[in-house]
Amino acid sequence: MAIRKDGIESxxxxxxxxxxxxxxxxxxxxxxxxxxxxxxxxxxxxxxxxGSKDGLYIAVWxxxxxxxxxxxxxxxxxxxxxxxxxxxxxxxxxxxxRILDDGRLGCSGQILLREMAEPTEVVRQxxxxxIAPLRERTHKIIRELLGPKASEQDIRFCVxxxxxQCLAMGFRKSRKKLSPFFRADDIKKDVIDQxxxxxxxxxxxxxxxxxxxxxxxxxxLNRY
Amino acid sequence: MAIRKDGIESxxxxxxxxxxxxxxxxxxxxxxxxxxxxxxxxxxxxxxxxGSKDGLYIAVWxxxxxxxxxxxxxxxxxxxxxxxxxxxxxxxxxxxxRILDDGRLGCSGQILLREMAEPTEVVRQxxxxxIAPLRERTHKIIRELLGPKASEQDIRFCVxxxxxQCLAMGFRKSRKKLSPFFRADDIKKDVIDQxxxxxxxxxxxxxxxxxxxxxxxxxxLNRY
Amino acid sequence: MAIRKDGIESxxxxxxxxxxxxxxxxxxxxxxxxxxxxxxxxxxxxxxxxGSKDGLYIAVWxxxxxxxxxxxxxxxxxxxxxxxxxxxxxxxxxxxxRILDDGRLGCSGQILLREMAEPTEVVRQxxxxxIAPLRERTHKIIRELLGPKASEQDIRFCVxxxxxQCLAMGFRKSRKKLSPFFRADDIKKDVIDQxxxxxxxxxxxxxxxxxxxxxxxxxxLNRY
Amino acid sequence: MAIRKDGIESxxxxxxxxxxxxxxxxxxxxxxxxxxxxxxxxxxxxxxxxGSKDGLYIAVWxxxxxxxxxxxxxxxxxxxxxxxxxxxxxxxxxxxxRILDDGRLGCSGQILLREMAEPTEVVRQxxxxxIAPLRERTHKIIRELLGPKASEQDIRFCVxxxxxQCLAMGFRKSRKKLSPFFRADDIKKDVIDQxxxxxxxxxxxxxxxxxxxxxxxxxxLNRY
DNA sequence: AATGAATGAGCCTTCATTCAT
DNA sequence: GATGAATGAAGGCTCATTCAT
Numbered sequence: 001m002a003i004r005k006d007g008i009e010s011x012x013x014x015x016x017x018x019x020x021x022x023x024x025x026x027x028x029x030x031x032x033x034x035x036x037x038x039x040x041x042x043x044x045x046x047x048x049x050x051g052s053k054d055g056l057y058i059a060v061w062x063x064x065x066x067x068x069x070x071x072x073x074x075x076x077x078x079x080x081x082x083x084x085x086x087x088x089x090x091x092x093x094x095x096x097x098r099i100l101d102d103g104r105l106g107c108s109g110q111i112l113l114r115e116m117a118e119p120t121e122v123v124r125q126x127x128x129x130x131i132a133p134l135r136e137r138t139h140k141i142i143r144e145l146l147g148p149k150a151s152e153q154d155i156r157f158c159v160x161x162x163x164x165q166c167l168a169m170g171f172r173k174s175r176k177k178l179s180p181f182f183r184a185d186d187i188k189k190d191v192i193d194q195x196x197x198x199x200x201x202x203x204x205x206x207x208x209x210x211x212x213x214x215x216x217x218x219x220x221l222n223r224y
Numbered sequence: 225m226a227i228r229k230d231g232i233e234s235x236x237x238x239x240x241x242x243x244x245x246x247x248x249x250x251x252x253x254x255x256x257x258x259x260x261x262x263x264x265x266x267x268x269x270x271x272x273x274x275g276s277k278d279g280l281y282i283a284v285w286x287x288x289x290x291x292x293x294x295x296x297x298x299x300x301x302x303x304x305x306x307x308x309x310x311x312x313x314x315x316x317x318x319x320x321x322r323i324l325d326d327g328r329l330g331c332s333g334q335i336l337l338r339e340m341a342e343p344t345e346v347v348r349q350x351x352x353x354x355i356a357p358l359r360e361r362t363h364k365i366i367r368e369l370l371g372p373k374a375s376e377q378d379i380r381f382c383v384x385x386x387x388x389q390c391l392a393m394g395f396r397k398s399r400k401k402l403s404p405f406f407r408a409d410d411i412k413k414d415v416i417d418q419x420x421x422x423x424x425x426x427x428x429x430x431x432x433x434x435x436x437x438x439x440x441x442x443x444x445l446n447r448y
Numbered sequence: 449m450a451i452r453k454d455g456i457e458s459x460x461x462x463x464x465x466x467x468x469x470x471x472x473x474x475x476x477x478x479x480x481x482x483x484x485x486x487x488x489x490x491x492x493x494x495x496x497x498x499g500s501k502d503g504l505y506i507a508v509w510x511x512x513x514x515x516x517x518x519x520x521x522x523x524x525x526x527x528x529x530x531x532x533x534x535x536x537x538x539x540x541x542x543x544x545x546r547i548l549d550d551g552r553l554g555c556s557g558q559i560l561l562r563e564m565a566e567p568t569e570v571v572r573q574x575x576x577x578x579i580a581p582l583r584e585r586t587h588k589i590i591r592e593l594l595g596p597k598a599s600e601q602d603i604r605f606c607v608x609x610x611x612x613q614c615l616a617m618g619f620r621k622s623r624k625k626l627s628p629f630f631r632a633d634d635i636k637k638d639v640i641d642q643x644x645x646x647x648x649x650x651x652x653x654x655x656x657x658x659x660x661x662x663x664x665x666x667x668x669l670n671r672y
Numbered sequence: 673m674a675i676r677k678d679g680i681e682s683x684x685x686x687x688x689x690x691x692x693x694x695x696x697x698x699x700x701x702x703x704x705x706x707x708x709x710x711x712x713x714x715x716x717x718x719x720x721x722x723g724s725k726d727g728l729y730i731a732v733w734x735x736x737x738x739x740x741x742x743x744x745x746x747x748x749x750x751x752x753x754x755x756x757x758x759x760x761x762x763x764x765x766x767x768x769x770r771i772l773d774d775g776r777l778g779c780s781g782q783i784l785l786r787e788m789a790e791p792t793e794v795v796r797q798x799x800x801x802x803i804a805p806l807r808e809r810t811h812k813i814i815r816e817l818l819g820p821k822a823s824e825q826d827i828r829f830c831v832x833x834x835x836x837q838c839l840a841m842g843f844r845k846s847r848k849k850l851s852p853f854f855r856a857d858d859i860k861k862d863v864i865d866q867x868x869x870x871x872x873x874x875x876x877x878x879x880x881x882x883x884x885x886x887x888x889x890x891x892x893l894n895r896y
Numbered sequence: 897a898a899t900g901a902a903t904g905a906g907c908c909t910t911c912a913t914t915c916a917t
Numbered sequence: 918g919a920t921g922a923a924t925g926a927a928g929g930c931t932c933a934t935t936c937a938t
Contacts, residue, residue, distance in 0.1 A: 026342055032933060043934090044935080047933080053932095114342070157419060158422075160393070164389045164391070166388075167388070168387070168389075194377070198382075199381075202381075202431075206425075206427065206429045209426065255907065256907080257906090266923065267908085268909085268910085269924080270909095458901075474700075474790055476700045477700055479927085480928080480929065481929090490902065490904065491903090493902070566786070602870075605867060605870040606874070608837070608867075609870070612836050612838075616836035616840040643832075649882060650829075650878035650879075650881065651878065652881070657873055657877030703912085704911075705911075713920090714921065718912085718913095720918080720919065
């Protein structure tokens with residue numbers, strides 16, 4: 001509608017460009033000049049609209065996360081009384097898509113990954129605020145699956161096992177050449193689905209084994 | 225006795241300092257000035273001993289990797305005819321210790337991790353050369369565990385599951401505050417051992433489940 | 449009115465300062481700091497306006513050459529059917545003024561000279577493109593003066609004789625103390641004119657002698 | 673004789689290497705590291721043997737000049753009562769060979785040339801001391817050729833004409849591609865001889881013309 | 897609202913020189 | 918006598934930021 005590029009349009013273009021550049025190069029390697037050039041703006045635009053490079057990065061980050069959460073909610077639109085197995089499955093699907101699906105998410109996943117691998121001071125707090133609930137949700141589901149006899153450490157370890165299987169996928173994406181089935185520019189949606197299915201099956205079996213083990217341990221302890 | 229330390233000592237101090245700084249800040253954020261200051265040397269020392277910042281980084285990297293491999297060999301000193309389960313267990317122990325054990329390894333693990341999260345042009349090739357054999361070894365073990373009926377994709381997915389459980393642990397270390405049992409400056413050796421035991425049990429169960437599934441799939445296919 | 453001079457003014461001041469410093473110190477000895485200081489700018493100004501020290505040098509060079517060619521065109525505004533003697537005279541006047549006249553040309557001549565004595569990689573090509581036509585023009589004139597019987601080598605040697613008489617004058621300028629009549633800061637225009645008159649007379653006589661010689665040589669050859 | 677490289681040998685190798693490097697790159701562009709590497713010595717060797725880079729350069733320069741003067745003496749071994757024409761011829765031959773003949777002189781000529789084009793502070797005085805006698809000798813010869821009626825300025829101009837024809841040849845050598853007959857790595861001795869013959873003939877004719885002119889001028893002045 | 901010009905802090909590197917053996 | 922190690926001064930360049938319009 002606007003004949004001239006008004007502020008909103010300009011700052012949005014900046015945000016989009018920044019998202020791409022940050023995703024590709026990381027926070028430090030990316031330069032405001034690159035971003036502004038990509039956005040068709042002047043070098044001063046970043047500071048004008050976002051105060052500083054940091055400001056822009058935070059904006060990008062929040063935006064990326066919100067988008068990711070909107071498109072792939074961690075509960076997978078499941079009713080709250082669904083069985084834990086289904087909840088875990090939804091969680092894994094959500095995680096993997098959030099991390100791997102460039103097609104719909106732009107570079108959100110990559111931005112999040114980078115922040116995880118090399119935490120930037122500027123978003124450390126935000127990051128924590130955002131990750132904690134996810135962790136909490138996962139914790140609850142796994143606790144339910146492990147049953148009442150599992151120790152706190154068993155739960156934590158299983159959380160790690162599940163979450164890490166998803167997280168480290170981000171590594172592969174940035175070096176696609178190493179992993180044959182990640183070679184396509186956009187990893188196909190159905191491959192992600194297959195992967196998620198695998199992780200779910202793998203993890204449920206793993207959790208079941210840990211559960212059994214913990215029960216037999218308790219049993220042993222009870223004997224004496 | 226000499227006021228001026230001899231070359232070997234000086235370049236080694238430089239290497240050690242670089243290892244720490246690179247591990248803490250990453251390649252780009254680290255400055256040669258910081259490193260030299262930490263090593264008690266002049267700014268020109270890096271250039272004199274290693275040619276350039278890149279040269280120093282490569283030296284650090286190779287050193288870190290060699291050290292890690294020496295202290296925690298991937299075969300865990302197992303005879304080559306050991307059962308696959310034991311081999312997998314050794315591999316997981318080796319991986320996790322390599323990544324998590326600061327106490328004995330300096331920052332080797334962290335350096336390796338960083339390179340994985342944000343590949344540096346300078347060591348890309350070396351990195352690939354070094355990772356490929358590890359991947360190959362893992363692949364073989366898992367193939368053996370899954371049995372002859374498993375599809376190639378099943379194998380790959382299981383490799384990912386196992387390796388990722390270990391890899392992503394590196395994330396935790398850099399942000400210790402998030403993970404309660406990683407809070408100590410040096411993660412205790414026995415915690416790593418427990419974790420490794422967990423990952424082994426979890427993974428063996430996961431692999432077994434995938435194996436069973438693949439066999440039943442084959443069966444189904446045979447029926448028609 | 450503006451405290452901050454607008455870009456054109458600033459980059460021009462930079463160009464002027466660079467011209468002086470490059471002329472005085474040569475490419476390598478000149479530092480961007482010196483140039484910027486002289487231009488009243490920040491060290492980063494060179495990079496901002498010209499990309500690099502090289503870029504600035506090339507700009508200076510092109511500017512110097514264009515200016516020199518504009519003020520002292522090699523044809524001396526002579527009609528194209530003027531006699532060869534007059535053309536040679538015009539060429540010599542143009543050459544000498546271009547090289548010696550600081551008053552009107554700034555340091556153009558000196559910059560050109562330096563480039564001739566110690567070719568810089570960055571302007572080698574430009575230099576060649578610029579010198580070749582001049583050489584061609586001189587060649588034609590001398591060929592005309594020498595007549596049809598002169599050998600190609602005779603022509604080349606005479607071109608060298610004429611051109612070198614002019615070129616090497618640049619040496620004197622940089623070490624004014626050695627040559628009494630070059631001592632003034634600006635060599636007086638009339639001294640240059642006298643010098644040019646001398647070189648013209650000297651060279652025409654030299655060429656005539658070579659012509660005569662070549663004709664008698666041919667004659668001798670014809671006899672047998 | 674010496675089994676190990678004694679000091680003399682070492683410092684001489686250094687001098688030779690320096691001569692080549694200075695000739696090729698010029699004073700500033702040449703680095704002591706390069707020179708020492710070429711001489712097979714340690715970086716500290718230059719300072720040890722010659723005190724500093726400047727010291728080495730001065731040594732090289734003196735050596736080059738002495739060598740050049742020894743091989744091509746400006747009097748061409750002519751008796752002091754030889755006719756002026758022959759003296760001029762000998763001078764021109766000496767000059768041109770000194771400048772152009774790499775074969776016998778190593779890089780002496782080039783070193784001298786460089787110093788002329790871009791005077792180095794360190795040898796300015798030496799240079800002057802060395803050039804002044806040459807200038808004086810040329811001056812005398814030309815004065816004799818021009819006869820008693822020539823003005824001082826006529827003499828100076830003719831000196832310039834003669835000397836410059838020789839000097840500027842040095843330019844050609846560094847950019848051989850521009851001058852077809854300079855293309856060979858070592859300019860052939862007979863080409864230099866031909867060139868010298870040409871310059872002699874050309875100059876004698878030029879001088880004769882100036883002489884005639886000056887006489888007629890005097891005549892004209894006498895009339896009034 | 898938006899921008900081209902300009903800045904200053906900081907980084908990596910080069911290089912002649914000095915030190916201690 | 919000769920050398921490998923080490924240094925400090927300086928140079929060119931990058932980049933986020935600010936200025937004035």
